[in-house]
Amino acid sequence: MNVDLTEDQQMIKELAAKFAQEQLKPQAAKFEEDEEIPPEILQELGSLGFMGMMVPEDLGGAGLDAVSYAVAIEEIARADASTAVTVAVNNSLVCGIFTEFASDEQKKKFLPPLAKGEKIGSYALTEPEAGTDAGNVQTTAVLDGDHYVVNGTKTFITNGGLAGTVLLFASTNKELKAKGLCCLVVEKGNPGFSVGSREKKMGMRAANVSELVFENCRVPKENRIGEEGQGLKIAFTALDSGRISIAAQAVGIAQAAFDEAVQYSKQRQQFGRPICQFQAIQFMLADMATRIEAARLLTHRAAHIKEQGVRFSTEASMAKLFASETATWVCTKALQIHGGYGYMKDYAVERYFRDARLTEIYEGTSEAQRMVIARGLLR
Ligand SMILES: Cc1cc2nc3c(=O)[nH]c(=O)nc-3n(C[C@H](O)[C@H](O)[C@H](O)COP(=O)(O)OP(=O)(O)OC[C@H]3O[C@@H](n4cnc5c(N)ncnc54)[C@H](O)[C@@H]3O)c2cc1C
Known part of the structure; x- marks a missing residue:
């Protein structure tokens, strides 16, 4: 590469x-x-x-x-x-x-x-009982003539309140469990579809994350993407690509926190000199920069492999796992370099610290990434 x-x-x-x-x-x-x-x-x-x-x-x-x-x-x-x-x-x-x-x-x-x-589009897979265990979707889609009748509730849906187009994952056959899901396109204004409560979050507060409610929502059969039973495969394939973008997002947050830390360490004086002259601060900066670079390279490598048209699930999960944990770690160090000021809302690192944490959770937790990586290694 x-x-x-x-x-x-x-x-x-x-x-x-x-x-x-x-x-x-x-x-x-x-x-x-x-x-x-x-x-x-x-x-x-x-x-x-x-x-x-x-x-x-x-x-x-x-x-x-x-x-x-x-x-x-x-x-x-x-x-x-x-x-x-x-x-x-x-x-x-x-x-x-x-x-x-x-x-x-x-x-x-x-x-x-x-x-x-x-x-704006949203991707509606997660439910109260279907998080990491995404195949346990309880929302149902029952065929009635040339429409599916959808009932269920989706939680934690990014762009949920903004969405004009929702990709919804629902079960057409509960007995088949994870193999009984399908992917349907639901549009804003579709009768029976409404946006529920909006989540109050620790970080990334400007992003709209909401509940989506489907009550006897009639979705035209021609809005089904792929075949019945292919829903989870479609959802997981998209997550492979999504994980590269969450890795990239984590690298961006980490880089922003690092930039602030460098700048602050040059300005803040203690003991009559800028704190960047203390080796303890320099070593933190050195470790932060090294980890960010490694996370960026893993992210670009996963993207590069995707471009080759070959399977990239393992590499995407490695990038997401490493970059998201790096973002949290780097933001913790950036906050530390800011001392008490880093804990105050006046400084951007306070927000980066909260924002970074989410990258370890959505589109699969760090534990889920380790499961994907281990499966790839043992295949
Ligand atoms: C802000 C935000 C935005 C989101 N946006 C979307 C979205 O747009 N669309 C969407 O569909 N979903 C979205 N999600 C959902 C997100 O993908 C899930 O929260 C995530 O996959 C984890 O599911 P859960 O929260 O139910 O946790 P759980 O699955 O209940 O996990 C709880 C803990 O148990 C661990 N765990 C679970 N199973 C195992 C196992 N087998 N082995 C080891 N550890 C395990 C997890 O790693 C975690 O630490 C969003 C979530 C958040 C917080």
Whole structure:
């Protein structure tokens, strides 16, 4: 693998960094306070091509490769992690499933507005009794003529309250358990579909994470992606790609925390000199930079392998596991370097510390990543 970015990848990185540093970073604390990313920000990201980065151009996307996608998510997360996850779910989980599994008709109908950011997508798998055990979905989809009648509740759904298009995983046959799931497209305004309560979170507070409720919701049969029984396979395949983007997000948060720590250590004086002159601080900075670089390389490697068209589940999970645990570790050190000030809301590291923690949980916990990696190694 060539570790240098190509000219095109470097260009995408610079475009994402410019937008993120100018439009997101200065407002990230306000987004968090308001618990909202202004809709015009998402529209602008859409018009720049960041909402459908790997969607083919003829379907409204930017037609980029997986490494470009990872570097763009890293730059967005470096400025605002909430925006990064909003964008990442739309890209890897929602557009990714349409691109890989939908029929040509479904692609033409649903993908362009998602790829252009005119509609926001969400991916609804998790339920109160189906977290890591994702196959234990209780939501049912019963065929009635040319419609499925859907009943159930989904929890913790990113973009849930914003979503114009929901990819819903439901069971058409409870006896088949995990093998009885299907993937359905539900649109905003579909009778029987409503957004439930919005979650109050520790971090990434600007990201909209909500409950979705389906009560005798009639979904046209032609909105089924793939076959009955393929739902979990579709959901898990999308998560492989999603994990590369969460790894990239974690690298972005870690890099932002590191940047703040370096700057602060040069400014803060104790014992008559900047604290960066103390070896204890220098060693923390050295370890932080080394781990961030390793996390970035694992992330780019997973993206590179995905581009080769071969199986990349193990590498994606390795990248997500290492990058998310690195982000938490780096943010802890960045906070430590800030001393008491790092514990105060006036300093960005306080937010990074809370944001980082989530990357170890969603799209599969660290324990789930270790299970995927071990399965890959023992196959
Ligand atoms: C902010 C946020 C946003 C989210 N967004 C989405 C979304 O957009 N769409 C969606 O579908 N879901 C989403 N999720 C759900 C997320 O993917 C789940 O929370 C996650 O997979 C863990 O499931 P759980 O919370 O039910 O934990 P549980 O599965 O109950 O796990 C609890 C603990 O047990 C451990 N554990 C469980 N099973 C095992 C095992 N077999 N071996 C070892 N340890 C195990 C876990 O690692 C964890 O430490 C989101 C979650 C959050 C917090």
